[in-house]
Each structure stands twice: as C-alpha cells, then as structure tokens.
Amino acid sequence: MRFPKKSLLMASLLMPFTMQTQAQLKLDNYVIPSGKPGAAVGKVITSGKALVTGDTSGLFMISKNTLRLKKNKSLPAGAYKFEVAIAAGDEKGTFTLVKDEFHQNKVIAHRGAWKNQPGSQNSLSSLKDAIKLGCAGSEFDVWLSSDEKLVLSHDAEIGGKVVEKTPLAELQTIQLDNGDRVPTLEEYLDEGMKQNGTKLVLELKPSKVSKERGKQLAASAVEMVRAKQAQGWILYISFDYDILLKILELDPYAKVAYLNGEKSPAQLKADKIWGFDYNYGVVNKDISILKDARSKGITTNVWTVNKAEQMDQLLNAGVDFLTTDEPELALEKVKTK
Known part of the structure; x- marks a missing residue:
C-alpha cells in the first residue's frame, strides 16, 4: 500500500511525539x-x-x-x-x-525456610519463616500455569499435576504441609513487601513447552514486579540464559544471576549479568572462580550448600551468598566469620 507524500510527512512528524x-x-x-x-x-x-x-x-x-x-x-x-x-x-x-535494612549475612533460604520448619517449600509459610530467621534472602520458583498465571512450584509437577498444563484454580486445590496451598507470585510479593530485611530471589523456571513460553514467563514476571512496585526487593535468577536476557531487555537495571554454571565471569559481565548462582560442584572444581568474579564485579552465589564444611570453605573464599536448605546452620556459620 502506498501513502501520499503528505501522509508520510504527517506520520514522520507525529511519530517522535507519540513515542515521547x-x-x-x-x-x-x-x-x-x-x-x-x-x-x-x-x-x-x-x-x-x-x-x-x-x-x-x-x-x-x-x-x-x-x-x-x-x-x-x-x-x-x-x-x-x-x-x-x-x-x-x-x-x-x-x-x-x-x-535499606536488608540483612547482610549472605544466607539465602532455598525455597524458603522449610526443612527444619513446619511449612511447605515455596509457600508463604516458608517465606515467613525465612524472614523470622533473618535470612538475607528467600529463594522461590515460578512457572506459568495453563491459564498464564504466575504460580510457585519447584518441580514441573506438583501434587500429581503438571504446572504448565493445569489452571491456577486447580493447582490451588492441592493440599500442602501445614495447611499451605500453592501461592501466586502476586501473593508472595505482597507478603515479602511487608518487611525490608529479606530479599526475594525469584527463580524463573525454563519452560517445558517452548523457549517462547519461557520469554513470556519473564515478561509476565517483570510486569507483575512493576505493577506491585517490588523492584527494590527482587533479584532474578534462571537456568535459561534467554530468560535473563529478556528480563534485561524489559528492565536494564534489574539484578539477574545465571544458574547453569558454564559461563565465565567475563562472559556474564559482557552480557551485563549481575551475578552467577552456580552449583557447589561447579565452584568446587575451581574455587578461584570466586576471586575472578569479584575482580570483574560479578556477584557470587552457590547452591545448594547444606554441609558445614562446604559453608566454611565458601565463606573463607569470600562468596557473596550461600543458598541452602539449612539456613539455621548457615546463619550460625556466618556469625563466626
């Protein structure tokens, strides 16, 4: 379709104003x-x-x-x-x-505090208990339900239901420990923003359906965080690098960390990734990666660190955060460092 020159001129004049x-x-x-x-x-x-x-x-x-x-x-x-x-x-x-009164003790409660507490992992109870313990952060996992609602679950299935193929209302009928039910991201943010001691570490799970659905998850999560004005509480993590890049496309100032373990600190810095959040086995192969990351301004977190000797090793090496199922033990450890 061709437009008259006058129409093209008007469009060119109006476009900058509209964008502004x-x-x-x-x-x-x-x-x-x-x-x-x-x-x-x-x-x-x-x-x-x-x-x-x-x-x-x-x-x-x-x-x-x-x-x-x-x-x-x-x-x-x-x-x-x-x-x-x-x-x-x-x-x-x-x-x-x-x-900024967030705790500086380096301890991230993995899926909240649940192993030694009555609540279910990834529940509002486990978040509340991580906050009561005084953890620096509480990690949690988010998927899109079949009706595109942001919902918490660590695994692709919960209560015998595939999260991405089940609507939210059905997922929330699942009975969890301590009377908990499967929470939404919105509910989790509402609870987490009632305080300013514990950061909320939002893990976006790679979609089992498609890479595009993973990017849709990223966009929906950023939109929800903006809608709730929760940016000051949130750190994003994911195993899917494209999810992290999508977050940065939508919010260039978001703090995002990569979980998978194969990227060097130099690669992360080049892509403006805030930190790495690598498995203990990856870091233990070459503990100097912590020093390398520090020299490049990359924040370091290691998961899932549940043994006392591993905690000691990483704290002595200057790790920034420990993600653990044993936050009570880790909090005692950091007191001695």
Missing part, C-alpha cells in the same frame, strides 16, 4: 541508603530534566537527574516504604522506594 508521550521514566535503583542524609538513591533515566512532583514524606529531591535524600533529612525510624512521583516533560513515573 508513551515513554516511561525509569530508575536504576530503588533502595535507599539508611542513615545517610543527602545520599543518592538512583539515577532517573530520561532525556529531559526530572523533577519530584509527588512526595508525601518530604524527604526527596532531584539534582542533575539523580534522586537523593535532602541533605538535612534522615529516614524516619519504623517506616521503610516511600512513594515518589517524578516527571520530565511528558514522561512520568511513580516509584516505591525501600529503606
């Missing part, structure tokens, strides 16, 4: 340094001059497109979530910022 009005502001960080008046929170990603247009706390300002605490302001005790609206021309955004 549809553009959304972004932040490169959502976590507020604690106890530091005047501290920078994050860079506002926009082509215009950004201004704070809404801030009920009165704590924030923007200087040279950097969102920061006002110099004479400190974060109030007890409060940990703050909403800020920012605009730059026609671009607008509202962001939930979280006060």
Whole structure:
C-alpha cells in the first residue's frame, strides 16, 4: 500500500511525539541508603530534566537527574516504604522506594525456610519463616500455569499435576504441609513487601513447552514486579540464559544471576549479568572462580550448600551468598566469620 507524500510527512512528524508521550521514566535503583542524609538513591533515566512532583514524606529531591535524600533529612525510624512521583516533560513515573535494612549475612533460604520448619517449600509459610530467621534472602520458583498465571512450584509437577498444563484454580486445590496451598507470585510479593530485611530471589523456571513460553514467563514476571512496585526487593535468577536476557531487555537495571554454571565471569559481565548462582560442584572444581568474579564485579552465589564444611570453605573464599536448605546452620556459620 502506498501513502501520499503528505501522509508520510504527517506520520514522520507525529511519530517522535507519540513515542515521547508513551515513554516511561525509569530508575536504576530503588533502595535507599539508611542513615545517610543527602545520599543518592538512583539515577532517573530520561532525556529531559526530572523533577519530584509527588512526595508525601518530604524527604526527596532531584539534582542533575539523580534522586537523593535532602541533605538535612534522615529516614524516619519504623517506616521503610516511600512513594515518589517524578516527571520530565511528558514522561512520568511513580516509584516505591525501600529503606535499606536488608540483612547482610549472605544466607539465602532455598525455597524458603522449610526443612527444619513446619511449612511447605515455596509457600508463604516458608517465606515467613525465612524472614523470622533473618535470612538475607528467600529463594522461590515460578512457572506459568495453563491459564498464564504466575504460580510457585519447584518441580514441573506438583501434587500429581503438571504446572504448565493445569489452571491456577486447580493447582490451588492441592493440599500442602501445614495447611499451605500453592501461592501466586502476586501473593508472595505482597507478603515479602511487608518487611525490608529479606530479599526475594525469584527463580524463573525454563519452560517445558517452548523457549517462547519461557520469554513470556519473564515478561509476565517483570510486569507483575512493576505493577506491585517490588523492584527494590527482587533479584532474578534462571537456568535459561534467554530468560535473563529478556528480563534485561524489559528492565536494564534489574539484578539477574545465571544458574547453569558454564559461563565465565567475563562472559556474564559482557552480557551485563549481575551475578552467577552456580552449583557447589561447579565452584568446587575451581574455587578461584570466586576471586575472578569479584575482580570483574560479578556477584557470587552457590547452591545448594547444606554441609558445614562446604559453608566454611565458601565463606573463607569470600562468596557473596550461600543458598541452602539449612539456613539455621548457615546463619550460625556466618556469625563466626
């Protein structure tokens, strides 16, 4: 189909305006340094001059497109979530910022705290118990159900049902330990955002259906995290490298880590991957990979570390995180390091 030259001219004039009005502001960080008046929170990603247009706390300002605490302001005790609206021309955004009181003990509870606690793995109970223990993070696994709902399960099957071939309502009839049921990602985020001590480590499971469905899972998860304004709590991990790349396409400032183990720290850095999260067997073959990663700014996590001697070895080697089914033991170990 051919268009008159006048129509093409009008389209070319309107296109930049349309794209500009549809553009959304972004932040490169959502976590507020604690106890530091005047501290920078994050860079506002926009082509215009950004201004704070809404801030009920009165704590924030923007200087040279950097969102920061006002110099004479400190974060109030007890409060940990703050909403800020920012605009730059026609671009607008509202962001939930979280006060950085996250635990620095390196312990990630694998599927939550469940092995020595009453709740089921990947349940709201196991998340609550990981939070009570004071873990740095609680890891959990997410799939798309047959009706494209984001739902938690470690395995492709749960309660005799294939997650990707079963609707959410049916999955939530499965009886789990401690009266738990299969939660949705939305429910998990709602629970996790009630505190600011334990990070939420969201594992996106490679689809058994297709690679495209894996990318759809990534897009749906990023959309849900944005809708809940949960960016400050979330770390993403996956065995599927394409899932991680899709997340970064949608949110270039997301923190993503790779699980499979065959990529070097240099390869991860080149692809702007935040960290590796490799199996103990991979790291134990050459423990110097931890030092190599550190030199390249790649964060290190090792799974699933359940033995005391392995914990000691990795902590002594300077690992950033340990993912474990034994968070109680790991928390005792980190106290001695």
